[in-house]
Amino acid sequence: MFRLSNNLVGILNFVTFLLSVPILGAGIWLARRASTDCEKFLEKPVIALGVFLMVVSLAGLIGACCGISWLLWVYLLVMFLLIVLLFGFTIFAFVVTNEGAGKVLSDKGYKEYRLGDYSNWLQKRVNNTKNWNKIKSCLIDSKVCSSLADKTANDTLEQFYSEHLSAVQSGCCKPSDDCGFNYVSPIVWNATTDTTTFNNSDCTLWNNNPDVLCYNCQSCKAGFLDNIKSDWKKVAIINIIFLVFLIIVYSVGCCAFRNNREDNAFWKRRPHP
Template sequence: MPTTSSTNFLAILNLLTFALSIPILSTGIYLAAHAITECEKFLQTPLIAIGILLMLTSLVGFVGASSKNVFLLWVYLFATFLLILAALTFTIFAFVVTNKGAGETVSGARFMEFRLGNYSHWLQNRVGNAKNWKKIKSCLQDSKVCNSLQNDNTTNKDEFLSKNLSPIQSGCCKPPTECGFIYRNPTVWDKPAGFSTSNSDCNAWQNDASILCYECQSCKAGVTENLKADWKKVAIINIVFLALLIIVYAIGCRAFSNIQEDRFYN
């Protein structure tokens, strides 16, 4: 690829990347200024970091390619190489930590139930940490994940068991099936007379809409299952991103090499 073609192509790619970084950074800044819920606050920091990183890297790449500046292109290639390493490391890590864990079938039910101990120790520690769980629980309450069940008019337990609940609804909005509670409606379950159990989740369950099973291990497991699924999706997207980074890096290396050759022969 001729020097002009490779540098122009690299400049266009980085211009597109720079344009992409603007809405990402703007969203992060907006959330930082207007965030109310823990969900929104949780997103602001990574969005701002990604936006700034993309903006700076693409700016250096664009200026370096446009001006055929060897030093700037070297800085750009070094930064892109670090991004490739980071993306590769994250992808491998994501697949490793999401390799364990699966739902358990419930007799006569369409939905599954989940146990925190079935997942990788890293995910267990991240979700189970008291400080993290306080934020996650606040996020669950703010997003009203149990509202659809609270407004459900299902009249009997058999009908309820036929519902296709999400992992979070299964773990946080109802007590575990093994508790044997008496069904009144999807989010109201009565403890039988003389009820006694060693299962901490059964003791933690409350019919109060603001409590339900948000302090249950089953709720943490439901969140972990959801997190595991999300991480797998992100890992797959990251593979595509990694492939694009490698292509851009290869083009950048070619442009860098061409510029050096031109300077050597001129």
């Protein structure tokens, strides 16, 4: 008869196998319909995750339910490495997102963002031209600024100043407040003086073209990093919960592995009729 730990490992891995099927299906679906760089960026990690979960869950399921010790050993080794990687990533995520915050402006519903306020590691990632071009393409494809323009099309300057903009909207869809540009519409601002006289280099990069705006600005990169910072902290918290779950599963798996070895040793010692 199977022991309790073997049954638990088998049930948990059967559920994981069922979850891997829609994840793998979603990756294949993305691969077939991907038309933008953003969608193409997602397809490979989703497929890899689906295949990984499917293979590992099958190893755990067969190893626990069929008493195959070497397969269960491989499963436990992969689980251990996954626990170490997740623990390391969680610590790393908290460290690199510990710096940076938006600057509160008086009489404004939004904040402004400066790239220098964020960790050097994150700054290097977005200052890489190849990386930023991909990110910028995704921001344009997501229509983050055009949706803001549609939502606030009839706003006066005072109404626009009271809007609660996201970090990306504040950094990418409008010029910095210290540029002193004249407001025409949420994404159309005209310079009042020669922009080369400004201390803020973002003022010279602003363009009323909907595909340019401030996507090349340092403030846009900072707004994107602020968004990443918020997302990574949420992921890190979820990782902690997932780590606790993995450690429990790993412990149960170790019990199942010990059971397999004891059962195998018993059948080897048992005298043949």
